Structures are given as C-alpha cells and as structure tokens.
Amino acid sequence: MHHHLFLMLATACLARADDHGGVTWSPKANEVIDLTHHLHPDTPVFPGAQGFNYTRIRRGPWVYGAGWLEDNDICGSDLMGTSLLAPARWAQNRWYINEIPPHRFFGPVVKVDVSMKVENNSNYNLMLSDLKSWESQHGRIPDNAIILVQTGWSKHYGNKTAYFGTDAASFLINGEPTTNHPGISDEAAMWLAENTTVYGVGIDSPGIGPSSSYTASTSLHKRNIYTIVGAVNLHKVPAKGYSLAALPMNVENGTASLVRLLAFRTAKLSPKPEDTVDLTYALNNDTVMWVGREPFQLFSVYKGPLIIGNNNLWFEKNAFCGPEHMGTHLDAPAHFIKDSWRIHQIPPHGLIGPAVRIDIDQKAVNDPDAVLTVEEIKAWERENGRIPENAIVFLYTGWGEYVNNYTAYLGTDNHENFH
Ligand SMILES: *[C@@H]1O[C@H](CO)[C@@H](O)[C@H](O)[C@H]1NC(C)=O
Ligand SMILES: *[C@@H]1O[C@H](CO)[C@@H](O)[C@H](O)[C@H]1NC(C)=O
Ligand SMILES: *[C@@H]1O[C@H](CO)[C@@H](O)[C@H](O)[C@H]1NC(C)=O
Numbered sequence: 001m002h003h004h005l006f007l008m009l010a011t012a013c014l015a016r017a018d019d020h021g022g023v024t025w026s027p028k029a030n031e032v033i034d035l036t037h038h039l040h041p042d043t044p045v046f047p048g049a050q051g052f053n054y055t056r057i058r059r060g061p062w063v064y065g066a067g068w069l070e071d072n073d074i075c076g077s078d079l080m081g082t083s084l085l086a087p088a089r090w091a092q093n094r095w096y097i098n099e100i101p102p103h104r105f106f107g108p109v110v111k112v113d114v115s116m117k118v119e120n121n122s123n124y125n126l127m128l129s130d131l132k133s134w135e136s137q138h139g140r141i142p143d144n145a146i147i148l149v150q151t152g153w154s155k156h157y158g159n160k161t162a163y164f165g166t167d168a169a170s171f172l173i174n175g176e177p178t179t180n181h182p183g184i185s186d187e188a189a190m191w192l193a194e195n196t197t198v199y200g201v202g203i204d205s206p207g208i209g210p211s212s213s214y215t216a217s218t219s220l221h222k223r224n225i226y227t228i229v230g231a232v233n234l235h236k237v238p239a240k241g242y243s244l245a246a247l248p249m250n251v252e253n254g255t256a257s258l259v260r261l262l263a264f265r266t267a268k269l270s271p272k273p274e275d276t277v278d279l280t281y282a283l284n285n286d287t288v289m290w291v292g293r294e295p296f297q298l299f300s301v302y303k304g305p306l307i308i309g310n311n312n313l314w315f316e317k318n319a320f321c322g323p324e325h326m327g328t329h330l331d332a333p334a335h336f337i338k339d340s341w342r343i344h345q346i347p348p349h350g351l352i353g354p355a356v357r358i359d360i361d362q363k364a365v366n367d368p369d370a371v372l373t374v375e376e377i378k379a380w381e382r383e384n385g386r387i388p389e390n391a392i393v394f395l396y397t398g399w400g401e402y403v404n405n406y407t408a409y410l411g412t413d414n415h416e417n418f419h
C-alpha cells in the first residue's frame with residue numbers, strides 16, 4: 001500500500017497550557033501517539049456509502065513561488081476512516097460539529113481494553129462491568145474524560161469485508177444491519193451518559209454499535225456526548241495518564257467529520273471554555289475559495305427518523321466535495337516544494353507547539369500587499385523575547401474581516417483564472 005496521500009487537519013484549536021502546571025506544550029516525537037488512519041482511496045466506508053474520492057488537480061512545475069505546486073480535490077462521505085460523530089448524527093436538535101464547544105475536544109484519556117474478549121467474540125460489546133472493572137483498578141473515571149475502547153479491531157482495517165463484518169452492498173437489509181464488529185452495549189452507553197461527565201467516547205472499530213442495532217450512539221448523542229470511530233494504535237495508549245486532542249474538520253451542520261486524534265502525556269489538558277480559542281472558520285457552501293477553484297459543498301444524504309429492527313431512531317448524514325485548500329487549512333510543505341512532506345508525513349508532534357502572534361494589521365489597512373519583514377520579527381522579539389523553539393507563528397493581518405466578500409478577501413473580482 002502506498003501512502004502517498006494525506007490526512008486533513010482542518011481545525012486549529014489552541015488550548016492554553018500554562019494554567020496546567022506551567023508547561024509549555026512542545027512535545028517530543030515519542031510523547032505523541034497518532035490514533036488516526038491515513039486517508040487514501042481504499043479507506044473503508046460503510047456498505048453503500050460513498051468512498052473517499054481524491055482527484056489530483058496538479059502536481060508539477062509552476063511559475064510562482066518556489067516553482068512547484070501540488071493540489072488536489074477531495075470528496076467523500078462525512079464518515080470515513082477515523083471520524084468524529086457529532087451529537088446531531090443520532091439525536092435530533094443536538095450539536096452539529098461546528099456547535100461542539102472546542103474545549104471539549106481535549107481531555108484526559110480513559111482507555112478500556114476489551115481486546116481479549118473480542119478475540120473470542122467478534123461481536124463483543126463493551127459491558128458496564130468492563131467500565132466498573134476499570135474503575136476498581138484505576139479509580140473513578142475523571143471529570144470531562146474521553147473514553148477510548150480498545151477492541152483490537154483496527155487490525156482488520158485493510159480488509160473491508162473483515163472490518164465491517166459483511167460483504168453486503170448496503171448497511172441495512174430489511175431494516176436490519178448487515179454489519180458485524182465489536183461496539184458498546186446499550187447498558188454501558190447509558191451509564192456513561194447518565195453517570196459520568198465524559199465529553200466523548202471513541203473506539204477502534206467502525207462504529208459504536210452494537211452492530212446488531214446501532215442504538216448505543218443515541219444515548220450518548222442525546223447527552224451531547226460525541227463519538228469517535230475508526231481509531232488506531234490504542235494499544236500504545238496507557239489505561240490512564242494521557243490526554244487527547246480530537247480535532248475535527250469544522251463543517252457547518254456537519255454530523256461527522258474527518259478527525260485528527262493525538263494522544264500525549266506532556267501536558268494534562270482539561271481546558272475550560274475560556275482557555276480555548278477556536279481559530280477556524282466553519283466550512284459551508286459559501287466559504288471563499290482560491291480563484292478558479294470549486295466551492296466546498298455539503299450534500300445531505302439522509303435526515304430523518306430511521307427504524308432499525310424494533311428501534312425508532314433519528315439519523316442524519318452528509319457527503320462533501322471541495323478543494324483541499326478550503327476554509328482554514330494547513331498546507332503541507334509538499335504543496336509548494338517538490339518531494340517534501342505531504343500531510344501524512346508531518347511528524348504529529350510538529351502539529352503541537354507554542355503559538356506566537358505577530359501583528360501586521362496596522363500596515364495591512366493601507367497596503368493589501370503587506371508582507372511580514374525581518375525587522376518586524378526582530379521588533380516582536382525585542383518586546384516578547386526570542387521566538388520559542390518549535391513555535392507555530394501566526395500572522396494577524398485583520399484580513400478575516402473581509403472573509404465574506406470574495407473581492408475584498410482575495411483582492412480581485414476575477415473568479416476564473418489565477419493568472
Ligand atoms: C470523483 O470526483 C470527480 C470530480 O468531482 C468526479 O468526476 C468523479 O466521478 C468522482 N469519482 C468517484 C469514484 O466518485
Ligand atoms: C477465550 O477462549 C479460550 C478458549 O475457549 C479460553 O481459554 C480463554 O480463557 C478465553 N479468553 C477470554 C478472555 O475469555
Ligand atoms: C478479508 O476478510 C474476509 C473475511 O474475514 C476473508 O474471507 C478474506 O479472505 C480476507 N481477504 C484477504 C485478502 O485477506
């Protein structure tokens with residue numbers, strides 16, 4: 001399998017780490033565990049769902065910049081590979097992706113390992129007794145935790161039939177799920193929803209399930225607890241002591257999104273709402289795009305009541321298409337420099353670091369072509385000290401004010417050709 005494609009990290013949340021033991025959050029490579037699968041055209045999706053569609057727009061020499069440009073369009077189901085499901089997916093009038101308060105994307109990890117039980121029963125569902133047994137070994141589930149259920153199922157990821165436990169062409173046949181994979185029992189989900197303050201519940205199988213009924217997500221989503229599916233590397237995360245960042249693509253009215261999941265031990269992060277600043281725009285059909293590029297589009301695939309077996313559930317899902325370079329996004333070095341890192345090659349610890357903000361908004365008022373100068377960086381350092389190691393530098397231009405006006409934001413009213 002060639003891993004020449006990319007993952008998307010379209011959410012940049014900042015959590016203040018200095019209120020949590022004075023740490024500057026600049027983890028080393030061995031302190032961050034990536035719990036996400038690489039996204040590529042063979043990424044497994046639920047039976048009948050639209051797969052990941054990656055269209056290469058350009059990969060070759062270019063007259064601008066450093067002389068090279070790589071650019072792609074992507075399409076697919078909202079739930080693919082490693083994804084975060086918003087409460088609105090299985091519960092009406094609950095949070096969409098863009099409505100989940102961002103501090104809830106961080107929290108202490110509670111990892112519950114049921115992989116031995118799954119070895120003997122591939123339809124095993126996490127029981128309440130598994131959670132009680134975790135508590136008797138490790139103490140109470142901490143406040144605002146994120147539960148990760150290790151089933152060992154990610155080893156089947158490369159084989160769609162094995163991963164979903166079916167080779168059926170659709171998810172439901174005669175109102176019954178065709179899938180067979182480990183999940184979470186209704187009893188355990190209800191207990192987590194009622195008797196803990198968890199922000200989210202994740203698993204390394206394709207769904208929270210149970211795969212015979214898909215009822216467990218409803219209990220969690222009704223309480224605005226998000227779920228995460230398709231995690232990987234959970235065996236590398238200890239039962240407790242790590243924290244998680246679960247950063248989904250910020251899609252307006254999204255019921256699920258690609259997510260980047262990073263577990264780390266450097267900082268014990270459990271931020272309050274006021275500790276967290278969301279630096280992303282929510283993506284919608286009106287999101288401004290580069291000259292000549294397709295818009296982002298969210299397509300409704302299903303929204304309404306859904307009967308599975310004897311259960312009356314609510315369900316909403318979407319698909320999307322758009323350029324990679326849409327809304328708030330991260331450009332991998334390969335975008336402009338031949339043979340450098342694509343998204344999935346950026347070491348995950350490099351996605352976390354101290355934030356530095358340098359303001360050029362004053363001069364940008366009168367100069368739409370304003371650029372940062374070395375002198376301005378030195379001036380920043382005279383005032384604030386050296387730019388810390390492994391920092392991530394943000395330029396504040398004030399230009400966000402124009403984001404809803406194509407002509408002002410891009411400084412042109414040419415919609416067709418970049419040249
Ligand atoms: C992928 O997207 C392109 C561009 O939208 C479209 O032409 C093509 O049919 C799509 N392919 C699949 C397999 O969906
Ligand atoms: C799995 O089944 C084997 C054989 O029946 C048994 O020896 C083992 O104890 C079982 N393991 C678990 C975790 O239930
Ligand atoms: C994929 O999994 C199915 C079901 O377990 C199995 O029958 C099949 O042989 C596997 N395919 C490959 C290529 O391993």
Ligand SMILES: *[C@@H]1O[C@H](CO)[C@@H](O)[C@H](O)[C@H]1NC(C)=O
Nearest residue numbers: 128187189190191192194195
């Ligand atoms: C929550 O805890 C209370 C008190 O222990 C218990 O009565 C209740 O049944 C629990 N809820 C669930 C869904 O297990």
Ligand SMILES: *[C@@H]1O[C@H](CO)[C@@H](O)[C@H](O)[C@H]1NC(C)=O
Nearest residue numbers: 251252253283284285286298
């Ligand atoms: C999101 O939902 C709101 C309210 O229903 C609607 O006005 C808006 O157009 C929707 N946006 C997208 C991108 O679907």
Ligand SMILES: *[C@@H]1O[C@H](CO)[C@@H](O)[C@H](O)[C@H]1NC(C)=O
Nearest residue numbers: 284285286296297298299300
């Ligand atoms: C977004 O665009 C898609 C495709 O054109 C369309 O089906 C959908 O209704 C649009 N959503 C809104 C809220 O306009």
Ligand SMILES: *[C@@H]1O[C@H](CO)[C@@H](O)[C@H](O)[C@H]1NC(C)=O
Nearest residue numbers: 402404405406407408409411
């Ligand atoms: C958008 O920006 C252009 C260029 O600055 C300006 O001429 C135009 O009036 C703006 N449109 C709106 C609706 O504000």
